[in-house]
Amino acid sequence: MIQQIYPTVSHPYSYELNKDLQFAAAHRIPADQAGKCRELHGHTYFANITVAGDELDESGFLVNFALLKQLIHGRFDHTVLNDDTESFSDLEADRFPTTEVVARTIYELVQHHLDQTANRPRCVQVFLRETPTSYCLYRPKPENAHA
Numbered sequence: 001m002i003q004q005i006y007p008t009v010s011h012p013y014s015y016e017l018n019k020d021l022q023f024a025a026a027h028r029i030p031a032d033q034a035g036k037c038r039e040l041h042g043h044t045y046f047a048n049i050t051v052a053g054d055e056l057d058e059s060g061f062l063v064n065f066a067l068l069k070q071l072i073h074g075r076f077d078h079t080v081l082n083d084d085t086e087s088f089s090d091l092e093a094d095r096f097p098t099t100e101v102v103a104r105t106i107y108e109l110v111q112h113h114l115d116q117t118a119n120r121p122r123c124v125q126v127f128l129r130e131t132p133t134s135y136c137l138y139r140p141k142p143e144n145a146h147a
């Protein structure tokens, strides 16, 4: 079980939910500065996804916790991230599967789903831990988070 205190994000909404999930994946960072991380290696990633909004859906949910797990764990668990060419690329640094880019990609996948719901909650933060000593936070710009 994941138990951690996460950084808080300020937002104007009345409801906020948080979903912890984990997935095992391999990656390589195709940059000279990446050193040993240029080689294929694996991590157990821990993600915390924060969703906020003012309206609930017909189930009384902002969004179903299980749906968030399905979107992210279902897509990335036991994969090689570099092979997921819809999300990542070995040719553009902004799409290398770094912690930063994976965190942003999780945001994009979650928000894309939320944009299709009637109650339209917003993903306001993604926390992604790659190693015991390394993590990244992704927060959309306010105009995207509060649209």
Ligand SMILES: Nc1nc2c(c(=O)[nH]1)N=C([C@H](O)[C@H](O)COP(=O)(O)OP(=O)(O)OP(=O)(O)O)CN2
Pocket (backbone or CB within 6 Å): 029, 034, 037, 043, 097, 098, 099, 100, 130, 131, 133, 134
């Ligand atoms: N800004 C980033 N820097 C690094 C990333 C990254 O995604 N963003 N990734 C790596 C490697 O892929 C590696 O997985 C993580 O590196 P690091 O934290 O250095 O891992 P260690 O286990 O060796 O950390 P120690 O604290 O030294 O034990 C590298 N950099």
Ligand SMILES: [Zn+2]
Pocket (backbone or CB within 6 Å): 027, 037, 041, 042, 043, 130
């Ligand atoms: Zn790595």
